Structures are given as structure tokens and as C-alpha cells.
Amino acid sequence: MADTHSQSVAYVRESMVPQQPAPVSETGAIKWLRTNLFSNWFYSILTLAAIYVIYLLLSILIPWIAGGVWLASDIRECRAITGDGAGGCFAVLEDRIWQLLFGFSYPSEAYWRPTLALVLLFVAAAPVLFASLPRALLIVTALYPFTAYWLLWGGTILVPTFALVGVVAGYFAYRALVDRSFALGFFGGVIVAFVVWWLAGFVTPALSDVLALQAVQSRDMGGFMLNLILGVVCVSLSLPIGIVLALGRQSRLPIIKGICVVFIEFVRGVPLITLLFVANVVLAYFLPPGTNFDLILRVIIMITMFASAYIAEVIRGGLAALPRGQFEGAESLGLDYWQSMRLIILPQALKISIPGIVNVAVGLFKDTTLVSIISMFDLVGMIRGPILASTDWNGVYWELYGFAALLFFVVCYGISQYSQWLERQLATDHR
Amino acid sequence: MTYKLILGALAATGLTAGAAAAATLDDVKERGALNCGVVTGLVGFGAPNANGEWEGFDVALCRAVAAAVLGDPTAVEFIPTTGKTRFTALASGEIDMLARNTTWTFSRDVDLKFEFTGINYYDGQGFMVPKSLGVTSAKDLDGATVCIQTGTTTELNLADFFRKNNISYEPVAVETNAEGQQQYQAGACDTYTTDASGLAATRAAFENPADHVILPEIISKEPLGPLVRHGDNEWGDVVRWTLNALIAAEEMGVTSANVQDMAAAPGDSPEINRLLGTEGNLGEMMGLEADWAVNAIAANGNYGEIFEKNIGENTPIGLARGLNAQWTNGGLLYSPPFR
Numbered sequence: 001m002a003d004t005h006s007q008s009v010a011y012v013r014e015s016m017v018p019q020q021p022a023p024v025s026e027t028g029a030i031k032w033l034r035t036n037l038f039s040n041w042f043y044s045i046l047t048l049a050a051i052y053v054i055y056l057l058l059s060i061l062i063p064w065i066a067g068g069v070w071l072a073s074d075i076r077e078c079r080a081i082t083g084d085g086a087g088g089c090f091a092v093l094e095d096r097i098w099q100l101l102f103g104f105s106y107p108s109e110a111y112w113r114p115t116l117a118l119v120l121l122f123v124a125a126a127p128v129l130f131a132s133l134p135r136a137l138l139i140v141t142a143l144y145p146f147t148a149y150w151l152l153w154g155g156t157i158l159v160p161t162f163a164l165v166g167v168v169a170g171y172f173a174y175r176a177l178v179d180r181s182f183a184l185g186f187f188g189g190v191i192v193a194f195v196v197w198w199l200a201g202f203v204t205p206a207l208s209d210v211l212a213l214q215a216v217q218s219r220d221m222g223g224f225m226l227n228l229i230l231g232v233v234c235v236s237l238s239l240p241i242g243i244v245l246a247l248g249r250q251s252r253l254p255i256i257k258g259i260c261v262v263f264i265e266f267v268r269g270v271p272l273i274t275l276l277f278v279a280n281v282v283l284a285y286f287l288p289p290g291t292n293f294d295l296i297l298r299v300i301i302m303i304t305m306f307a308s309a310y311i312a313e314v315i316r317g318g319l320a321a322l323p324r325g326q327f328e329g330a331e332s333l334g335l336d337y338w339q340s341m342r343l344i345i346l347p348q349a350l351k352i353s354i355p356g357i358v359n360v361a362v363g364l365f366k367d368t369t370l371v372s373i374i375s376m377f378d379l380v381g382m383i384r385g386p387i388l389a390s391t392d393w394n395g396v397y398w399e400l401y402g403f404a405a406l407l408f409f410v411v412c413y414g415i416s417q418y419s420q421w422l423e424r425q426l427a428t429d430h431r
Numbered sequence: 432m433t434y435k436l437i438l439g440a441l442a443a444t445g446l447t448a449g450a451a452a453a454a455t456l457d458d459v460k461e462r463g464a465l466n467c468g469v470v471t472g473l474v475g476f477g478a479p480n481a482n483g484e485w486e487g488f489d490v491a492l493c494r495a496v497a498a499a500v501l502g503d504p505t506a507v508e509f510i511p512t513t514g515k516t517r518f519t520a521l522a523s524g525e526i527d528m529l530a531r532n533t534t535w536t537f538s539r540d541v542d543l544k545f546e547f548t549g550i551n552y553y554d555g556q557g558f559m560v561p562k563s564l565g566v567t568s569a570k571d572l573d574g575a576t577v578c579i580q581t582g583t584t585t586e587l588n589l590a591d592f593f594r595k596n597n598i599s600y601e602p603v604a605v606e607t608n609a610e611g612q613q614q615y616q617a618g619a620c621d622t623y624t625t626d627a628s629g630l631a632a633t634r635a636a637f638e639n640p641a642d643h644v645i646l647p648e649i650i651s652k653e654p655l656g657p658l659v660r661h662g663d664n665e666w667g668d669v670v671r672w673t674l675n676a677l678i679a680a681e682e683m684g685v686t687s688a689n690v691q692d693m694a695a696a697p698g699d700s701p702e703i704n705r706l707l708g709t710e711g712n713l714g715e716m717m718g719l720e721a722d723w724a725v726n727a728i729a730a731n732g733n734y735g736e737i738f739e740k741n742i743g744e745n746t747p748i749g750l751a752r753g754l755n756a757q758w759t760n761g762g763l764l765y766s767p768p769f770r
Binding site for chain 1: 470471472473474475477478479480481483510511512513515516519520522523524525632635636637638746747748
């Protein structure tokens with residue numbers, strides 16, 4: 001075959017050149033380095049500088065962690081062990097881990113209760129967070145607040161049970177009356193629920209031993225548990241309230257619109273720390289002496305107000321982003337206001353709002369550390385107060401605050417990852 | 432409790448705010464616990480330990496009062512307060528007494544309507560210097576750079592002191608104690624000045640505390656003491672005389688070890704007998720049991736024992752008695768007689 005054309009077409013190649021490996025400079029790690037790190041002299045300098053900075057950081061960080069002391073009874077012993085002091089004194093975490101997680105006065109034999117409540121939280125949140133799970137699981141979600149309350153605060157199981165009965169009774173009253181008018185149904189439900197709670201108030205004191213867990217006072221809550229309680233409760237309450245406020249702000253009824261606008265603008269215009277001071281200090285003047293209006297409840301109300309005003313504005317942004325045609329389309333189908341909101345408007349508006357809502361949720365969760373300023377012992381409060389003020393650990397800063405940062409990072413990063421996943425799930429547009 | 436809270440909220444809105452009841456003593460007895468405002472955490476003066484139990488120099492006073500009134504030093508509900516919330520907590524009746532290293536000043540006593548019931552710690556502004564500097568007196572600090580927290584009375588005291596002694600200094604402004612500690616350790620200033628007890632606690636946290644000395648000069652007065660609300664003098668008397676009982680007990684040699692023996696039968700000293708209730712009716716006059724002072728002293732010991740255990744020279748903080756010694760030892764502690 002090689003001879004066939006040798007006279008007629010001299011330039012035709014007779015044999016295949018064996019395949020050569022690509023030049024070293026155009027393949028593998030070297031190519032990657034050249035294009036990404038050393039593509040010209042300026043980037044080369046930046047790269048070298050960055051490597052030097054990373055080296056500096058690691059040269060401090062690695063001995064600090066690797067040479068860390070995990071077993072010591074106080075900072076002086078830590079220093080005696082490390083000698084030159086390059087290693088961290090992580091013994092403080094070992095010594096005070098339960099205080100960091102649960103506060104200093106939560107009964108230690110009851111630590112399983114908040115832990116169980118946290119595990120159940122994932123079970124209860126799953127059907128809300130993942131639409132693929134069976135809807136019947138939502139009943140677990142509905143029961144969770146009452147279970148969690150019983151686990152965390154203890155006392156007789158009758159209290160959360162009657163609270164649940166009140167809610168259920170109110171719901172049925174609402175169902176029975178809502179056909180006549182929405183307002184009648186709503187207020188009828190609320191009244192029935194309060195009547196049930198009022199009646200239960202006569203029964204429970206007599207039966208305070210029924211299935212009772214050891215009762216824990218609100219002021220005994222602390223540590224990261226308190227941050228989680230405040231974060232979870234306030235985020236889950238502020239979302240529905242925020243939706244209502246956002247819709248109210250767009251309402252055509254002037255009073256509702258006025259109330260919502262004033263509420264949102266007022267709360268957004270006030271720093272959270274001011275609201276917390278009001279909750280802690282100013283309310284004490286107005287309440288009659290001896291009234292035990294739970295501090296955590298006061299703080300939850302204030303943080304929820306604050307967060308719902310922000311979420312309302314985020315959702316209003318989502319509503320404003322919807323084309324006018326969606327509203328008109330819903331009306332032309334003959335849907336009433338609630339139907340059009342529930343079926344057409346809110347699903348789209350909420351989808352647009354997800355990044356904003358998650359932003360508020362993450363910010364809010366981190367803001368719960370502000371309660372340390374009104375002398376509640378959350379994670380930061382525990383560090384700033386009791387632990388750094390003990391003669392054993394005064395002077396250990398990096399280890400404690402690093403631990404706090406790590407806990408918060410894990411939770412916030414998890415929330416952020418979930419929201420990105422959710423955005424991908426709900427992506428229906430064709431980008 | 433959810434509905435209880437809701438009912439509480441309803442009741443709260445329905446009722447008008449009443450003034451805090453005047454008879455705090457009766458309230459405490461009825462409640463069976465003393466609501467004592469304490470610091471959220473200050474080395475040596477008050478903090479929960481690893482087991483979650485409150486301890487410290489100020490905390491001990493709360494326990495002594497609870498023991499005097501209720502006979503039980505553990506019948507205390509500790510309400511942690513910050514520098515910002517402490518006075519409102521007391522004024523609103525949330526706490527019965529405040530034992531939180533609070534300086535007795537004119538405006539707090541008169542304008543804020545509180546009653547300081549004594550002084551349990553005489554503090555004052557001091558200087559800390561590295562031993563290597565070779566300075567033994569604050570008057571040798573001519574031309575020194577001084578780390579000072581801005582916007583505090585310590586800043587003004589510092590200026591006064593140097594002007595009075597006709598020497599110069601270079602201020603290095605810091606925001607917080609933690610920053611001051613850091614700047615001083617980094618060598619940004621020759622000396623760091625704040626309250627002497629704070630200096631001692633700061634020094635205790637250093638890697639080599641022995642390399643630093645606190646100079647003997649104290650340039651301001653910071654008398655710290657417990658306080659109660661104006662207008663309830665009976666309760667104020669209880670707190671005042673509990674503190675006095677602790678101080679007097681040290682003076683008379685009554686300690687937590689021997690108080691039960693001494694209280695078992697009247698002894699030779701009439702004043703000890705009156706203090707411990709084996710003679711006279713001092714307790715009854717205050718509305719307390721006859722053995723009120725016995726309980727108060729048995730709770731944590733007398734003043735000297737409390738001092739030694741929490742902030743004294745054998746603790747990491749290592750404060751000397753100084754001004755806080757008995758008047759018989761050249762200090763300022765001077766309890767009025769129990770008569």
C-alpha cells in the first residue's frame with residue numbers, strides 16, 4: 001500500500017506519525033499552574049505573596065493546634081505543659097464544654113433532653129424542608145413545638161398537652177365559622193383557644209406531677225442551646241408574620257396598610273440591642289412587681305418582631321418582582337384574594353425571596369449572641385462572663401472564641417447550603 | 432407553661448404597674464429565697480464555677496444575707512446584671528439587693544435613689560509596671576507612657592495625679608480592659624492604670640505574673656459596696672448589719688470554725704454574746720431570728736475568711752488586705768458596735 005501512490009502523489013504521507021505526548025508545558029499540573037497562578041509576572045508575584053501569607057498563618061496555626069493541651073485543670077497548668085506557649089490551651093473546652101453548650105445551671109442529669117429536642121428538630125423540620133418526603137410527616141412537625149417545650153422546660157406534660165388542645169379546638173372553631181366570614185372564623189378560633197387555656201389553668205396546678213420531667217427555669221437556659229432556641233423559634237415565627245406583614249403592606253385597606261407600614265418602619269428603624277434592652281429593663285418597670293413574665297419569652301417576642309419586619313421587606317421585594325400579569329391572571333381565573341395569593345402569587349414571590357430570607361435567617365441567628373449584653377448566658381455570654389472570669393481560665397481567648405465561631409459556622413454554612421439546594425430544586429426558569 | 436406565660440402577659444397588661452412593695456424583708460421570707468443581683472463574671476468577685484455554683488467575694492455577701500434572713504446560705508436566686516442593667520434591676524424590684532462591685536458615689540446614692548449599706552471593698556486606681564522597669568513608686572513615672580481607658584474617671588484621675596506631682600506622661604488610649612492588657616503586654620506602654628483589684632486580676636492572667644508589680648500609690652477612691660432601694664430602711668438595716676457582723680466577727684475572732692461553739696453558750700465577751708444572740712435581742716429588733724449572725728458567719732466565714740478565700744494573697748489574684756484590713760491593723764474596716 002505504501003508503494004501504490006509513491007510516484008503519483010509524492011506529498012501524501014505514507015505512514016501515521018505515532019501519537020506524541022502533549023508538551024509538558026501544556027498539560028497536567030504544570031499547565032494548570034501556568035494558566036492559573038503564573039500566567040504573567042504580576043500574577044506570579046501575587047501567587048508567591050499569597051503562598052508566603054498562607055505559610056505564615058499555617059506556621060502559627062499548626063503548632064497551635066498540634067501542640068495544644070487538652071488535659072489541664074487551669075491555664076497555669078496549660079502554660080507549664082506547653083512551655084514556650086506555642087500550643088493552644090484547649091483544656092478549657094474539655095473542662096467547660098457542657099457549660100458552653102447548655103449554660104451553667106441547666107441540670108446536668110437532664111442534658112439528654114435538649115439533645116433529644118435537637119435531634120427531633122431535624123425530624124420535624126425534614127418534611128418542611130424537603131418536599132419529597134410524605135406529607136403525613138407534617139403531623140410530627142405540628143407536634144414538635146409542644147414536645148420540644150416539654151423536653152426543654154420540663155414540668156408536667158399536661159401543660160403542653162392543653163396548649164395543643166387549645167390550638168386544635170381553636171382550629172376547629174375556625175373551620176366551623178370560616179364559611180360565614182373569615183374574620184368571624186379567625187377571632188372565634190382565637191377566643192375558643194383562649195377559653196380552653198383559661199380552663200386548663202384551673203386543672204394543671206392540681207395535676208402538676210402527671211408525667212412530670214424535672215422543671216427548668218428559663219434563666220437556667222444558656223450556652224449554645226440558648227442561641228439555637230432563640231434562632232429556631234424566632235426564624236420560624238418571623239416567617240409567617242413577615243408574610244402577613246408584607247401582604248398587609250400591599251393591602252388596599254388603609255388601616256391594615258397603615259399598621260403594617262408603621263410597624264415595619266418603626267422596628268426596622270430601631271437597633272436590635274435597643275429592643276433587647278426594652279425587653280429586659282424597661283418592661284420590668286411596667287409589669288406589676290412579682291409578675292414572672294419570662295425573660296426568654298420577652299426576648300423571643302422582641303427578636304421575632306425585629307426579624308419579621310426584615311423578612312416582610314424581603315418578601316415585598318419578591319412580590320414587587322412579579323409581573324403585574326400574574327395578579328391579573330389570578331383575578332381573571334376568578335380566584336379570590338387568599339386563593340390567588342396561596343396558589344399563584346406567594347409560591348413565585350417566596351421563590352424569588354429565598355436568598356434574602358436565608359440572609360435574614362443567618363444574620364438573625366448570629367444576632368442571638370447580642371443577648372449576652374442583657375446578662376443572658378448564651379454561648380458568647382458564657383465565654384465573656386463565667387469562663388473568662390474564673391481564676392482558672394482568665395486569659396484564654398482564642399480557643400474559646402474560636403470554638404464559638406466554629407459552632408456558628410457549622411450551623412450557618414448548613415443553612416446556606418440548604419438554601420442553594422432549594423434554589424436549584426425550584427429553578428423553573430430557562431437560563 | 433406556655434399558656435401560663437400568655438395569661439401572665441394578659442394579667443400584666445390588665446393590671447396597672449404598682450410600686451415595688453416596701454416590705455422587702457417580708458417578701459424575701461415569703462418567697463423563701465433572696466434575689467441578689469451579681470456581676471455576670473468578674474475574676475474573684477463573682478462568677479459561677481465549673482459546677483455552675485456562684486462563688487466570689489460579692490457572692491459571699493449575698494449568701495451571708497440569705498443565711499441571716501432565711502437560715503440557708505443556698506436560698507439565693509442569683510440574678511446576673513451588667514453595668515448597664517444593674518440599677519434598673521434594683522429600682523424595678525427585680526432584685527432585693529445588689530452586690531456587684533458598685534462604687535458608692537453621691538449621685539448614685541442621692542439621685543438614683545439607692546442606699547449603700549456599707550463598703551465591703553475599698554478599691555482605688557493603681558499602676559502596674561514591669562519589674563524590669565525598676566520603678567518602685569508612681570512618682571517615679573515622669574515621662575512614662577501610660578495605657579489608659581478613654582472616657583472613664585480613671586482618665587481624669589490620672590491627669591490630676593500627674594499634674595499634682597508636677598510630672599509628665601504620654602497617654603496611650605485603649606477602649607477596654609482586654610485591649611489595655613494586650614497593649615501593656617506588647618510593650619506599647621510603660622505602665623497600665625485602672626482599679627487596683629482589676630490590675631491584680633489582669634496580672635493574675637499573665638504568663639509570668641511575678642515579672643510585674645502593682646505600685647503602692649492608689650490615686651482615687653472607689654469604695655465598693657452592696658446597695659438596696661431607698662425607702663425600705665428595715666431591709667437596708669438587715670443588709671448593713673449583716674455586712675457589719677462579718678466585719679465585727681473578724682475583729683472579735685469569730686470564724687466559721689468556732690462560731691457554732693461560741694454560740695452554744697454565752698461566753699466571756701458581752702459583745703460577742705450580743706452578736707451571736709446568746710445575750711440580748713438584736714436579731715428580734717431587726718425581725719430576724721436570734722442566731723442570724725451565727726448563720727451569716729457560718730455561711731462563708733467572717734470578712735477575713737471571705738477575703739482570703741476569694742481574692743486574698745493565697746489565690747491567683749493575690750490582693751493584699753491594704754485598706755481592707757481591720758482598723759486595728761491599720762485598715763479602714765470599722766464596724767459600729769453591736770449594742
